[in-house]
Amino acid sequence: MASAPPDKDKSKVHKLSLKGSAKLVAEFFQYSIHTILFQRGVYPAEDFSAVKKYGLNMLVSSDDQVRAYIKKIMGQLDRxxxxxxxxxxxxxxxxxxxxxxxxxxxxxxxxxAKPSKSSRSKQPTPKPSPNPQADSENAEPSPTTPTSPPAEKTESEIQAEIAAIFRQITASVTFLPQLAGDCTFNVLVYADADSDVPVEWGDSDAKEIVDGERVQLRGFSTASHRVDTLVSYRLQD
Structure with missing residues (x-):
């Protein structure tokens, strides 16, 4: 009698290449921008539409100008x-x-396994209307404690870690103060000092929240990268 085919090993580890991991991190940043803009009410809720990602219903801007602006940022960020x-x-x-x-x-x-280098943060200056601003800054990154690469994970484990971050971002409305007045946003990127920088990106200060509150959120990791999340905010008077 014929034997049944073996069950597929769903726990098989698929090791992402450095390039694949970099693309995954960049995609995470893209959805982070959209999610934060929605959750914090920077733009009206009706300007967003739902897409399925990370096993969640993610909200992304449907405004053509905002989408074009974020796409422009992501084009350079990917590289x-x-x-x-x-x-x-x-x-x-x-x-x-x-x-x-x-x-x-x-x-x-x-x-x-990447040697540390001096870095500066960069941001694009073109802005759509309503204007999210874009700047960049000369700034040294905060020192991080070197850690060993994490154990290899399945793709589903990595996706679950990312989904947990977005759940935390969504839940952050329970402790973040309601934003007062009209707000816009900036995207700062800390890039190595020897990076090729497009002419439309300029230097910026770090835009730190002086005397603000800080909350460490979840992070995620692949075999090549680790991303940690921190939100700082100003208490309303």
Whole structure:
């Protein structure tokens, strides 16, 4: 009698290449920008539509100008990620009237077995209307404690770690103060000092939240990268 085919080993580890891991991290950043803009009410809820990703219903902007702006950012971010040039990405929400940062989402990137280099953060200057601003900054990345590469994981395990971060971002509305007034956003990228920088990207200060609160959120890792998440915010008067 014929034997049945063996069950597929669903726990098989698929090791991502450095390039594949870099693409995964860049894609995570893209969805992070959309999710934060939605959850923090930077743009109206009706400007977003749902897509399925990471086993979740993710909200992404359907505004053509905002989508084009984020796509432009991601085009350069993809190249820097694949080249191992990024140590940090920061999304800063600022008050439109005062220009002061009121909330700062920081994603620290560690590339395993990559020698450390001096870095500067960069941001694109073109802005759509309503204007999310884009800057860049000369800034040294925060020192990180070197760690060994994590144990290899299945693709589903990595996806689950990413999904857990987005659940935390969604749940953050329970402790983050409601944003007052009209707000916009900046995307800062800390790139190696020897990175090729497009002319439309310029230097910027770090846009730190002075005397603000800080909450460490979850992170995720692949065999090549680790990403840790931190949100800083200003308490409302």
């Amino acid at each position: 820097w990620m694949v080249g191992g040039k990024i140590s940090k990405l920061v999304i800063v929400i600022t008050n439109k009237d005062t220009g002061e940062p009121v909330e700062r989402w920081q994603f620290d990137v560690q590339i395993f």
